[in-house]
Amino acid sequence: MEQVSQGAMRVDDEWRRWIAENLILGSAPQSLCDVMVGAGIDAAEARRELDAAQTSPYLAGATRLKNRLAKHDWILDIQRKLNRQFELQVERHHKLGRDRFYREFYSTGRPVIITGMLDDWPAMQKWNLDYFAGKFGDAEVQVQFGRDRDAQYEINSVQHRQTMRFGDYVAKIANAGRTNDFYMTANNTSQNRRALAGLWRDLKPLSEYQDAGSPDDGFFWLGPAGTITPFHHDLTNNFMAQVFGRKRVLLIPPAEVARVYNHRHCFSEVDGRNIDYARFPMMRDVQVLECILNPGEILFLPVGCWHFVEGLDVSCTVSSINFRWDNDFTGFYPGQLDY
Structure with a gap:
């Protein structure tokens, strides 16, 4: 992670990937902000990055894809539930x-x-x-x-x-x-x-x-x-x-x-x-x-x-x-x- 001269951590692309992944997974923006501030990032910068991510059309597209994949997960969960209808064994x-x-x-x-x-x-x-x-x-x-x-x-x-x-x-x-x-x-x-x-x-x-x-x-x-x-x-x-x-x-x-x-x-x-x-x-x-x-x-x-x-x-x-x-x-x- 890149640091600024005042000693505060700067948000780099690794942080931005982390923000995007966690927003797509449904994490609350405030909880992400708290983590970033706890890691040494200025609170105002953390909020700016989170706001930018939430309004990004790229994130909107990724979220739409995530919703499609959720249907795939539902199909897998059906099989998981069926597997538990009997004692699975080798x-x-x-x-x-x-x-x-x-x-x-x-x-x-x-x-x-x-x-x-x-x-x-x-x-x-x-x-x-x-x-x-x-x-x-x-x-x-x-x-x-x-x-x-x-x-x-x-x-x-x-x-x-x-x-x-x-x-x-x-x-x-x-x-x-x-x-x-x-x-x-x-x-x-x-x-x-x-x-x-x-x-x-x-x-x-x-x-x-x-x-x-x-x-x-x-x-x-x-x-x-x-x-x-x-x-x-x-x-x-x-x-x-x-x-x-x-x-x-x-x-x-x-x-x-x-x-x-x-x-x-x-x-x-x-x-x-x-x-x-x-x-x-x-x-x-x-x-x-x-x-x-x-x-x-x-x-x-x-x-x-x-x-x-x-x-x-x-x-x-x-x-x-x-x-x-x-x-x-x-x-x-x-x-x-x-x-």
Whole structure:
């Protein structure tokens, strides 16, 4: 914020954006004036800026758009209310059939855990840290490092990429205990898919649900206990196939989007480890589901479903998006990143 020579704070464009946003959200002008004066802005200047904003045709146009968006919010609130007509939960189904999966979960955007479909994966018997080190230890892989020093480590994932021997990474996991400081994630896929191509021979197509001929054949996740993937939503439907270790997953239905503090792109500011209701009061009214994903289970994550994932053990997951049915939702995703 810019200061004038007398020591008073001057209203700059950052303040003007703040004024406009809060007026559009329905804040009383006097309350905004009080905040500005409390921040060191001269009362007369604060009132002039507020008067100018309230009479601006730009603000009038933005308010009209806000009223249109309120109708969209009403539609979402209808779905939120309908969701509360029954106890929403993450169901578990053994070897869920294709038609039922599509009819009850894929086409309706409901999460579900499927058991029994990974029983014939060689990975379920072969994969562990010793196997990785022995078979692929010399492969050069990419890993996310330094996550503990950056609260926005997912948004800034490119800055955290490091390359190392897979065997060295596996040894680091084995000796780490609980930590979120390093993690091999889908953000490292472009390099790791080539470096660890042999691992894919230990997987089998989930032909009941997926297109085996699709080039989108999976993303590899491997990390110690304590890894955290913060609340976000994906732009496609996803499968999370858990090979070893357990993961705790929190899920929020897409209709709750107005209350999850979506501050940038597909991310939320809310920390799922300990939701701060004082800082994020709207979360008190949000429907949050919880499940534990065990080895040999698949979690279906619907497009737009907010989710937070915590590694309870050293764990390995393969995620995939190559479903038999239309899974293209990115073409009409809004291009802006900041909300």
